[in-house]
Amino acid sequence: xxxxxxxxxxxxxxxxxxxxxxxxxxxxxxxxxxxxxxxxxxxxxxxxxxxxxxxxxxxxxxxxxxxxxxxxxxxxxxxxxxxxxxxxxxxxxxxxxxxxxxxxxxxxxxxxxxxxxxxxxxxxxxxxxxxxxxxxxxxxxxxxxxxxxxxxxxxxxxxxxxxxxxxxxxxxxxxxxxxxxxxxxxxxxxxxxxxxxxxxxxxxxxxxxxxxxxxxxxxxxxxxxxxxxxxxxxxxxxxxxxxxxxxxxxxxxxxxxxxxxxxxxxxxxxxxxxxxxxxxxxxxxxxxxxxxxxxxxxxxxxxxxxxxxxxxxxxxxxxxxxxxxxxxxxxxxxxxxxxxxxxxxxxxxxxxxxxxxxxxxxxxxxxxxxxxxxxxxxxxxxxxxxxxxxxxxxxxxxxxxxxxxxxxxxxxxxxxxxxxxxxxxxxxxxxxxxxxxxxxxxxxxxxxxxxxxxxxxxxxxxxxxxxxxxxxxxxxxxxxxxxxxxxxxxxxxxxxxxxxxxxxxxxxxxxxxxxxxxxxxxxxxxxxxxxxxxxxxxxxx
Numbered sequence: 001x002x003x004x005x006x007x008x009x010x011x012x013x014x015x016x017x018x019x020x021x022x023x024x025x026x027x028x029x030x031x032x033x034x035x036x037x038x039x040x041x042x043x044x045x046x047x048x049x050x051x052x053x054x055x056x057x058x059x060x061x062x063x064x065x066x067x068x069x070x071x072x073x074x075x076x077x078x079x080x081x082x083x084x085x086x087x088x089x090x091x092x093x094x095x096x097x098x099x100x101x102x103x104x105x106x107x108x109x110x111x112x113x114x115x116x117x118x119x120x121x122x123x124x125x126x127x128x129x130x131x132x133x134x135x136x137x138x139x140x141x142x143x144x145x146x147x148x149x150x151x152x153x154x155x156x157x158x159x160x161x162x163x164x165x166x167x168x169x170x171x172x173x174x175x176x177x178x179x180x181x182x183x184x185x186x187x188x189x190x191x192x193x194x195x196x197x198x199x200x201x202x203x204x205x206x207x208x209x210x211x212x213x214x215x216x217x218x219x220x221x222x223x224x225x226x227x228x229x230x231x232x233x234x235x236x237x238x239x240x241x242x243x244x245x246x247x248x249x250x251x252x253x254x255x256x257x258x259x260x261x262x263x264x265x266x267x268x269x270x271x272x273x274x275x276x277x278x279x280x281x282x283x284x285x286x287x288x289x290x291x292x293x294x295x296x297x298x299x300x301x302x303x304x305x306x307x308x309x310x311x312x313x314x315x316x317x318x319x320x321x322x323x324x325x326x327x328x329x330x331x332x333x334x335x336x337x338x339x340x341x342x343x344x345x346x347x348x349x350x351x352x353x354x355x356x357x358x359x360x361x362x363x364x365x366x367x368x369x370x371x372x373x374x375x376x377x378x379x380x381x382x383x384x385x386x387x388x389x390x391x392x393x394x395x396x397x398x399x400x401x402x403x404x405x406x407x408x409x410x411x412x413x414x415x416x417x418x419x420x421x422x423x424x425x426x427x428x429x430x431x432x433x434x435x436x437x438x439x440x441x442x443x444x445x446x447x448x449x450x451x452x453x454x455x456x457x458x459x460x461x462x463x464x465x466x467x468x469x470x471x472x473x474x475x476x477x478x479x480x481x482x483x484x485x486x487x488x489x490x491x492x493x494x495x496x497x498x499x500x501x502x503x504x505x506x507x508x509x510x511x512x513x514x515x516x517x518x519x520x521x522x523x524x525x526x527x528x529x530x531x532x533x534x535x536x537x538x539x540x541x
Contacts, residue, residue: 042338042339043338043339043342043343044336044337044338044339044343045088045315045336045337045338045339045340045343045344046335046336046344047278047312047314047315047316047333047334047335047336047337048302048312048313048314049087049088049089049090049297049313049314049315049344050068050070050082050090050297050312050313051309051312051313051406052309052310052312052404052405052406052512053309053310053311053312053404053511053512054070054071054080054299054310054311054312054313055070055071055073055109055283055299055310055311055510056070056071056109056110056111056162056223056283056284056299056311057069057070057283057284057285057297057298057299057313058070058110058111058112058113058225058284058285058297059087059113059285059286059287059297060113060114060115060120060143060285060287061287061288061290062115062143064085064290065083065084065085065143066083066084066085066087066287067081067082067083067113067143067144068081068082068083068084068090068113068297068313069081069082069096069111069113069122070111070299070313071108071109071110071111071510072095072108072365072368073106073107073108073109073508073510073511074106074107074108074367074368074369074431074508074511075108075365075366075367075368075402075511075514076099076100076365076366076367076368076371077095077097077098077099077365077368078095078096078097078099078100078101078108078124078368079095079096079097079108079111079122079124080092080094080095080096080362081093081094081095081096081143081144081145083144085341085342086339086340086341086342087287087289087295087297087315087340087341088315088339088340088341088342088343088344089342089344089345090313092362092363093144093362094144094145094362095362096111096122096124096138096145096147097138097147097149099371100368100369101126101136101149101151103126103128103129103136103151103152104126104127104128104129104136105126105127105128105129105369106126106127106368106369107125107126107127107133108124108125108126108368109124109125109126109161109162109510110124110125110161110162110163110223110283111123111124111125112124112162112163112164112165112225112285113143114164114165115143116165116167116173116199117197119139119140119141119199120139120140120141120142120143120147121137121138121139121165121199122137122138122139122140122147123135123136123137123153123163123164123165123175124136124137124138124163125160125161125162125163128152128155131155132155132156132157132158132159132160132180133155133159133160133161133180134152134153134154134155134159134160135152135153135154135155135160135161135162135163135175135177136149136150136151136152136153136163137149137150137151137153137163137199137200138150139198139199139200150199150200153175153195153200153201153202154175154177154191154193154202154206156179156180158179158180158181158183158184158186159179159180159183160177160178160179160180161177161178161180161222162177162178162222162223162224162283163175163176163177164176164177164224164225164226165195165199166226166227166228166233166259168258168259168260169228169233169257169258169259172194173194173195173196173197173199174192174193174194174195174259175192175193175195175202176190176191176192176209176224176226176235177190177191177224178190178191178220178221178222178223178224179191181220182212182219182220187211187212187213188211188212188219188220188221188222189208189209189210189211190208190209190210190211190221190222190224190235190237191206191207191208191209192206192207192209192259192260193205193206193207207260207261209235209256209260209261209263210235210254210261210263210265212239214239214252214265214269216239216240216250216252216269216270217239217240217252218239218240218241218248219240219241220239220240221237221238221239221252222237222238222239222242222283223237223238223282223283223284224236224237225237225284225285225286226259227286229320230320230324231257232255232256232257232324233255233256233257233258233259234253234254234255234326235253235254235255235256235263236251236252236253236284236285236286236296236326237251237252237253237254238250238251238252238282238283239251239252239270239282241280242280242282242283242311242510243280243307243311243509243510244307244509244510245306245307247279247280247301248280249280249281249282249283250269250270250272250273250274250280250281250282251270251271251272251273251281251282251283251284251298251328252265252266252269252270252271253265253266253269253271253325253326254266255324255325266325268325270331271325271326271327271328271331272296272298272316272328272331272332272333273331273332274300274332275332275333276303277302277303277304277332277333277335278300278301278302278303278314278332278333279300279301279302279303280300280301280311281298281299281300281314281332281333282298282299282300283298283299284296284297284298284299284314285297285298286318289340289341290341291340291341293317293340294317294318294319295315295316295317295318295340296315296316296317296318296328297313297314297315298313298314298315298316299311299312299313299314300312300314300333302408304408305407305408305409305476306408306475306476307476307507307512308405308408308476308477308506308507308512308513309404309405309406309407309408309476309512309513310404310507310511310512310513311512314333314334315337315340316328316329316333316334316337317329317337317338317340349535349536350533350534350535351403351532351533351534351535352531352532352533353531353532353533354381354382354530354531355376355382355383355384355529355530355531355532356376356378356381356382356383357376357378357382358376358378359376360374360376360384360401363403363404364401364402364403365401365402365403365404365514366400366401366402367392367393367394367395367400367431367432369393369394370389370392370393370394370395370399370400370432372386372387372389372392372399372400372401372519373386373387373389373399373526374386374387374399374401375387377528381530382530382531383417383528383529383530384401384517384528384529384530385526385527385528386399386401386424386517386518386519386526386527386528386529387399387519387524387525387526388422388519388520388521388522388523388524388525388526388527389519390520390521390522390523392432393432394431394432394433395432396432396433396435396450396453396455397427397429397432397435397437397450397516397518397520398518398519398520398521399518399519399520400429400432400516400517400518401516401517401518402429402514402515402516402517403514403515403516403532403534404512404514405428405473405512405513405514405515405534406534406536407536408473408474408475408476409473409474409475409476409536410473410515410534410535410536411470411471411472411473411534411535411536412426412470412471412473412515412532412533412534413468413469413470413471413531413532413533414426414468414469414517414529414530414531414532414533415466415467415468415469415529415530415531416440416466416467416468416469416517416527416528416529416530417465417466417527417528417529417530418439418440418441418465418466418519418527419441419465419521419525419526419527420441420442420443420465421441421442421521421522421525422441422519422520422521422522422525422526422527423439423440423441423442423446423519423520423521424439424440424441424517424518424519424520424521424527424529425437425438425439425440425469425517425518426438426469426470426471426515426516426517426518427450427471427515427516427518428471428473428479428500428506428513428514428515428516429513429514429515429516429518430504430505430506430507430508430511430513430514431508431511433450433451433452433453433504433505434450434451434452434504434505434506434508435450435504435506435516436448436449436450436479436498436500436504436506437450437471437481437516437518438469438471438481438483438494439518439520440463440464440465440466440467440469440483441465441521441527442465443462443463443464443465444460444461444462444463445460445461445462445463445467445469445483445494446459446460446494447459447460447481447494447495447498449498449500449503449504450504451503451504451505452503452504452505458495458498459481459494459495459496460494460495461483461492461494463483463485464485464486466485467483467484467485468483468484468485469481469482469483470482470483470484470491471515476513477499477500477501477506478497478498478499478500479497479498479499479500480493480496480497480498481493481494481495481498482494515534517529517532
């Protein structure tokens with residue numbers, strides 16, 4: 001089972017927190033998370049509320065719970081499902097789909113979870129086999145699923161993404177989505193079209209709501225979240241570049257008295273933009289805390305940890321002003337704020353998975369087109385057997401299991417036992433063509449760099465086929481590797497610092513780095529892993 005330890009970090013420092021599912025995050029500059037619950041002082045939460053790669057989040061309130069999902073891009077299982085009772089403590093409990101839908105190949109973006117007529121829907125984006133990006137639908141009797149996929153609703157020639165369902169002023173159900181014109185150098189209209197009552201077919205003809213025409217929006221508008229408030233429809237949307245080091249994302253709002261328009265954009269847009277703590281905020285959804293306060297769950301990059309962690313899940317309150325326009329704090333993401341319902345629980349500093357349970361912890365992921373054969377054996381303290389996948393689609397490392405990283409500085413330790421005909425180990429994994437790591441097998445330990453599909457060994461030493469491996473990372477891109485075997489107390493470094501900024505492409509444009517276990521070898525071969533430990537130091541302030 002997964003154990004979560006409150007301890008000093010392997011890299012030094014303390015004071016970290018972790019979510020209910022065991023994902024660390026740091027406390028903010030305002031002090032200890034959850035402090036001040038007595039004496040009339042409000043409880044405090046710190047951002048991120050969902051650390052790690054959690055882009056394009058969508059949230060819905062169901063009774064006393066909230067349910068959220070987010071982009072999974074090229075990782076399986078598609079679309080995580082998280083549950084919370086207070087909006088700041090989240091537990092990862094499942095996924096929308098256990099496997100990639102048969103019609104799709106990847107690009108699993110922007111799922112929007114909603115309820116209509118007592119049934120729950122997820123409208124999501126995926127790339128059609130041999131075709132464009134599409135908006136598709138899935139439904140379930142409960143927010144936690146199981147979900148039934150209904151396939152694509154719209155697949156425009158240049159791509160359809162970011163679907164959202166809402167009823168108009170007459171109670172007629174509509175789907176709103178973005179035409180992905182920026183992918184071919186064209187404008188990006190937001191379309192609306194009548195949606196069948198069962199939510200699985202479009203009716204009539206589409207209508208343009210609005211498109212990118214303001215300077216801050218640059219090449220696109222996207223990620224619409226629509227709501228009705230005091231007789232008006234409001235569309236919260238994002239503009240400019242979402243991802244990577246050169247991102248320029250921000251969030252704006254438009255309003256209309258009729259869903260099909262005309263729409264008026266807020267002259268104060270963008271209402272949420274970068275500050276000195278969080279960069280490129282946007283693409284979120286609103287949820288009521290049950291007491292009348294509205295909160296936006298959205299994503300942004302940490303300025304401190306850059307793009308290596310990915311776009312993380314942030315929370316901030318939305319207040320409608322006397323002019324009818326919503327505002328979000330001072331126009332930038334918060335480091336800490338008053339908690340909606342309850343303070344954040346204290347979070348341990350180190351994640352430990354002893355790999356001794358009946359099933360993989362739900363934080364583990366895999367390349368969505370190459371799910372590996374992974375078996376847990378509780379004997380001998382617990383082992384994970386990971387079977388090699390020669391010729392695995394899109395992966396030069398073969399079989400891969402990864403967990404999101406949560407800081408730019410972190411350390412990962414695992415123990416591996418590999419037969420002579422395989423290489424198995426530990427890597428910082430961007431995608432199947434780009435990684436940095438260390439492997440054992442065939443009597444040696446090798447540090448390698450995988451850049452754009454080209455694998456190069458940069459250091460090696462003799463080693464037994466059972467050993468502990470350590471990967472220590474600084475600033476997201478500086479990697480050191482070491483090995484320890486045979487009960488030795490000391491770690492033996494393998495090679496010098498590997499700087500990933502010189503290659504590979506780590507992370508990919510729309511994703512964060514994963515700490516991954518991998519096995520390469522012939523069909524039927526496998527390696528075993530005895531534990532997984534990941535720690536992050538306290539944030540630099």
